[in-house]
Amino acid sequence: MLLRDLDAAGILRLTLNDIKRSNALSEAMLAVLSEAFAEAGGNPQVRVVVLAAKGPAYCAGHDLKEMTAGRVAADGGRACFAKVMSLLISAPEDMKAAGFEVTHLYGLTETYGPAVVNDWHRSWSDLPPAQQAALKARQGVRYLPLEQLDVMDAETMQSVPRDGQTMGEVMFRGNVVMKGYFRNPKATEEAFAGGWFHSGDLGVMHPDGYIQLKDRSKDIVISGGENISCCEVEEALYRHPSVEVAAVVAMPHEKWGETPCAFVELAKGQEADSEILRSWCRGYLASYKVPGRFVFMSIPRTSTGKIQKFTLREQAKKIAS
Known part of the structure; x- marks a missing residue:
């Protein structure tokens, strides 16, 4: 559940009380959450909201310390996920002891939220922390309801090589993609040029079919x-x-x-x-x-x-x- 512009600290307090009653999390995890709550206070930047007692937690935004999970899907805030990645490299055992399991999701409002998931392979858990973090940083593969996901040259509408190096625009096609922008046919036509939804995100396609974002097209610096x-x-x-x-x-x-x-x-x-x-x-x-x-x-x-x-x-x- 994601709520915005509410008393995040108050919601976290209620959530912690519910978790304690349900005995859903370990003492180590509760300690991390309690510390995060104590530091959060009434900070309006804490926009988590989170934590079904026995289900996954979703984090969007920043500033809830390094807590982005219980079982966490990091969705949205780049700063939030960058901090999690640094922890996976520098303190992997601490993350595991606290009960953190991070799942990387990616999507847009136009795709009705997350439509791509970093589907984790069991064998990857045996790799060194730095390699695991590099794999976790990739956005991943399409959800099953999404018909097609690709990285394409926006001019030629051809797929880029699956080399993890050649950049193109991430594009979506399928039933979970929006029909169009409300009363804005021009923007809709531009967004669906060539029969695909253009995300505006630049990325690469790795040899194993996992995509990784590199930037927004409007955020590239040409020097x-x-x-x-x-x-x-x-x-x-x-x-x-x-x-x-x-x-x-x-x-x-x-x-x-x-x-x-x-x-x-x-x-x-x-x-x-x-x-x-x-x-x-x-x-x-x-x-x-x-x-x-x-x-x-x-x-x-x-x-x-x-x-x-x-x-x-x-x-x-x-x-x-």
């Missing part, structure tokens, strides 16, 4: 003719322990056309400056992908917890001018 994925830069930043939230957008540049600009919200009690993060990024990214500018601030979000990138793009333009 000196090279395409830079904002998601790739954000993922590098999220690996740094001082970074709580990161958002990367294009900043106008006189020579290169655009360069990445990183807006960073530091974790409570942590410190970092531009040089520290720039040096950190060099360890994970090609030099031309490293942000030319770092801005430290509270990241603006919508009422549902999504980062307002359109606001950050405007701010980047002002900084550049």
